[in-house]
Amino acid sequence: MAQVTAADQHQQRPLHQSPIVWGAAALLLVAILAVGSAISMTQGALILVGGALGLVLYHAAFGFTSAWRVFIIERRGRGLRAQMVLLAIAVLLFFPALSAGTLFDHPVRGFVSPIGVSVVVGAFMFGIGMQLGGGCASGTLFTAGGGNARMMVTLLFFIVGSVLATINFDWWMALPALEPVSLVELGAVPGIATSLVLFAAIAALTVLLERRRHGTLEAAAVPAERRGSARWLRGPWPLLFGAVALALLNFATLALSGKPWGITSAFALWGAKGLQAAGMDPGQWSYWQQPGNAQALGQSIWHDINSVMNIGIVLGAMLAAALAGRFRPSLRIPLRSLAACVLGGLLLGYGARIAFGCNIGAYFSGIASGSLHGWLWMIFAFAGNMVGVKLRPFFFNQPARPAVSGC
Structure with a gap:
């Protein structure tokens, strides 16, 4: 057996990043207190929930892509x-509250959207963008917050694609579509039962195909130096723990804000705010003339629920990366990889807007709301991922399976 030196052991341990840990924690605390006092305690609490989401996403490496x-x-x-x-727990939590229409005496509503051409096309575009951009909506935020400079580029063009979709949003909405339908309309218990059967069928299919290919199911591997109590501070966390935590935090979002967790509408808002700062008037586009969107455009982003939660996610992921000793941004991005960031980000942003959401707003929160558009989104986003996987070798010179599963 080869001898492991003290120097080797030091390299295996996370680097000491106390200044970044304290800096990220301080930024998160300041944001919570400032927004809580200037806007509302609810908005401040939503930043805290966002921070917890970023921590969980990073430490559990919970990626969809x-x-x-x-x-x-x-x-x-x-x-x-x-x-x-993740979806099963969310449905068990969401359906009774959505069926009742209230949670802790506050009105709540789910994300239920029309089922139409725009969802099919948008989800397919988003799926391709996931593989080229290197992440989904939540993945882009937490990896960017964790110090991945490449994902900062993806995030920038995610925002650009989002605001571009608002220019001709009304054209997409005029395409054929069915009225919104939710399984919650069946009643909480029948809706839950139907959803659980579908989740079980998908899980069983993955087991069947995995055993057919490999003979056995893959076991989770945890580095020896990350076992024990230190694992909960520095990661990695068990994937199933991440699933449970994300479902509970989405439910906390529903309880605080009256609606589930969403991400990408904030990106369109940020892009529109940038255009306003540059002297343009996006308010003339029909998307920004809708009552809720017009109000968001006329206010500070600190009033916007998705914006404050996104900022919390970035800060929470930064804290998690520093705790793990992995916050080491590098600007060395190969040219083809950079091109994939640009193209992937544009597809992610544009696709999410016309499909009424991303892997969080449409897939996770949409299915948790019982919306059939969430199931349609999953099918066509997965098809887009299959195309994106075929395109990846042109942009990336790397193994098919990533070293960090959340990227």
Whole structure:
């Protein structure tokens, strides 16, 4: 057996990043207190929830993009099964509250959108963008917050694509579509039962295909130096723990804001605010003339629920990365990889807007709301991922399976 030196052991341990840990924690605390006092305690609490989401996403490496890519290429379904657990817990929590229309005596509503051409096209575009951009909506935020400079580029063009979609949003909305339908309309218990059967069927399919390819199911591997109590501070966390935590935090979002967790509408808002700062008037576009969007455009972003939660996610992921000793941004991005960031980000942003959401707003929160558009989104986003996987070798000179599963 080869001898492990003290120097080797030092390299295996996370780097000491106390200044970044304290800096990220301080930024998060200041944001919570400032927004809580200037806007409302609810908005401040939502930044805290966002920070917790960023911490969980990073430490559990809970990615949608890599889980789908690994299943498509290798037929390993551990990540997909974790997503089914995530959705099952969310449905059990959401459906009774949405059926009643109130939660803790406050009105709540789900994300239920029309089922039409725009969802099909947008989800397919988003799926391709996931594989080229290197992440989904939540993945882009938490990896960017964790110090991944490449994902900062993806995030920038995610914002650009989002605001571009608002220019001709009314054209997409004029395409054929069915009225919004939610399984909650069946009643809480029948809706839950139907959803759980579908989740179980998908999980069983992943087990069948994985065993057919490999003979056995993949077991989670935890580095020896990350076992024990230190794991909960520095990560990695168990994937299933991440699924449970994300479902509970989405439910906390519903309780605080009256609606589920969403991400990408904030990106369109940020882009429109940038255009306003540059002297343009996006308010003349029909998307920004809708009552809720017009109000958001006329206010500070600190009034916008998704914006404050997104900022919380970035700060929470930064804190998690520093705790893990991995906050080491590098600007060395290969040219083809940079091109993939630009193209992927544009597809992600544009696709999310016309499909009424992303992997969070449409897939996670949409299915948690019982919306059939969330199921349609999943099908066509997965198809887009299959195309994106085929395109990846042109942009990336790397193994098909990423070293960090959340990227």
